[in-house]
Amino acid sequence: MLLSVVIFVERSQYRKPINTPLLYKDVRSVSILKKRTSADGFLPEKEFIALFALMMSLTALSMDSMLPAFPNIAESLAIVDYQKTQWIVSAMVFGMMFGEIIFGPLSDAIGRKKCILIGIGIYIAGSVIALSASSIEVFLLGRVIQGLGVSGPKIASRALVRDLYKGAAMARIMSFVMMVFILVPLLAPSIGQLVMQVADWRWIFALLVFQASVAGGWLLLRQPETLTKENRIPLNRKRLIADVRIILSRRDVMALTVLLGCIFGGLMLHISTAQSIFQDVYQTGDRFPLYFALLAIGSSVISFSNGKIVQRVGMLRCVIAALSVLLATSLVLLLSAFYFDGVPPFVLFMGLGMIMFSCFGMVFGNVNAMAMEPLGKMAGLGTSVISSLSSFIAIVFSTFIGQFYHFTVTPLASGFVIFSIMALVMLRYGYRYSQRYVEE
Template sequence: MSRPFLVMFTGLLLALNAFSCDITLPAFWSMEKSLGAPIEHVQAVIPVFLFCSAIGQLVFGPASDAYGRKPVILTGVALYITGALIAAAADTLTVALYGRALQGFGSACGAVIARALLRDVHSGPELARTMAFASSVIALGPIIAPLVGYGLVVIGEWRGVFVGMAIYGAGLATMTLMRLQETNKSPDRGAIAPVRLANAIGRVFANRQSRYFVLLSGINSFAILSYVTNAPRLYKSAFGIEGLAFTALFAATGAGIIAGQYINARLISRLGVMAATRSSALVLAATAITIALLSHLGVISLLMFAALMLIYNAAFLVVMSNAVSLVIDPHREIAGVASSTIGFVSQLASSLLVFATLPLFHGRLLPWSLGMVVVTVIVAAAIMAYRPRTEH
């Protein structure tokens, strides 16, 4: 199995959640009209998906340690496809959300096993660099997914979006069957025993570095999930932008993720993982403060906001990618559990925070940007305060 294939395949797995969220954004207004549901309820298709994905990560990570990576990927993808088809056939938002929940649970196999695959074959700075390159595939999600979603809405309204996700899942299953080699050479069937699982999770939290960045990832993930969930309403309420114009601008800001991942790889090579993470956390907080200040003064324009969000996306991905590698690096023998733990905490915390803050923001730019200032300043301060044991 070649390294280019491994990077591409793990990148597609890592992108599964982001793709499955971003592709639905152009469908919000179509779902509102077709299903007769308030837009605030339609927005729940994103946090419901991620909440169930968080729970699934506690299952798929240990299962991949016990039975191998390949069979668990295939199981998860099968659930993902089934959930997408249920949502596509739904005649009420409730049924669509049930399908979305199953889809989210199945999608958990993506990120958790992608991280474990990389940890099976890499460690240390090489793990961080490979994670950065694999994560660069994620960048295609925010760029391509909204455009694909808009095209599918034009062709088949909102139902076409869910059919498109089922096709994505079928492609992953085909690649797994035909190209992926098993990287878990010593499956441990006892890994899924409740006591063993609890002990393994305890080992992750017992490690100072892993514990610190697991908890931090939950706060940091909210910084981007809140933007994605609120984006259609933010652009419409603040700038009067919707439809294709919104889709194109949202996709354009996703280019920051591509830039961020390549910058991250260079920063890691020159400065190390922690220095790259610290500098990016400061940029993330500074960008959020700038957006809030310009919004408060009433001088922020559409292009200014899009440019700042491009920087915001780049900084977020650098921080998150490195946080993941810092969590799982000390745990090669339980890479699946370590990956599950960070996925569970980050997605559970961020999805619950999004649910809690939707009524507060109401799709308005200033309240949303002030919320992001609070979150990003906390993240930056925590990262700046952290000192690895080897630093003096």
């Protein structure tokens, strides 16, 4: 359905030639291939991909592997109000919000390797606090520290790839990493449930500590630093503040940041309520990870094929199509929720859900790219600012709407409708201001 809408938009009036500003253009430049080999002192490509994927998968595993453990965590920590279990996800994203704004400039100042190792150390400390917690307050503190720490490998690893690879080589590396991003959200709940079948929920955190330790040790022993001292940018408070002000003054970039926050907020709302919707509302029992994975398949497939689609119809048209389909399917889900007293038939819920999450896969990558294009040399800091602000917006929106959840699909559907409308408004707003910058 989403692909049909993309093709329709391509053939519609948007196909007419327009003076599209840089923010919404598709830059199809051909970069010089720069491939590193083990003879140069760098890791062999296959080993590098494996290490990079191991580090980058920490974020998804830290959130999605928790989902089957929500009831056990609530019982162990004496959480009476179900809404508080949603903080298990929100607390980590809250930590990431601060970590992303810190580790971006830090990786440019001290190097990628040190930045990743510092982040992994903080992440392990947060995991240990969470697994040993006896109260919800201490547990959430551990989750915040986890989020702060995981931002190190998340931000610095991307910069590390940019240091080593350009053009076709970088595209090849990122395609393999994208396969990991596809598999991890699909498998993470099953991994968490498998641990729960043989041990306590605390062992999920022990597994995360083990993964982070292996990744950190592997990086320490095998991967050389990629940012030479002469290319490092010392931390300068005045310059950082000035650059952040420039980024914040770009209304087109900020509009797309709000758009990302809305879509990320919808994803957080889904993750926070998924366990209860599947197991409490629809009584799926141990099949919850399977159905969760089915919803994620659409997003994963679209994310993986997004590059080819964008080359044909362009980023703007892809985002318009995805948000339009997301709004339409969200409205259908909301109306069906009203009609069926908050619990639509499971087959209808799954069908609409797969379409909606296909839209998520198309929006995230394209809007991130659109937001980064106008920032030029400030792209590194821009990534940190955009990620941090969109995380903050997502936390506020998803936490607020999540408080209305009471074992029906209605709040989830309502949230998706609201987020879709806001995203379309922000897309239009950003496009209008992008044209003004070009005219100036």
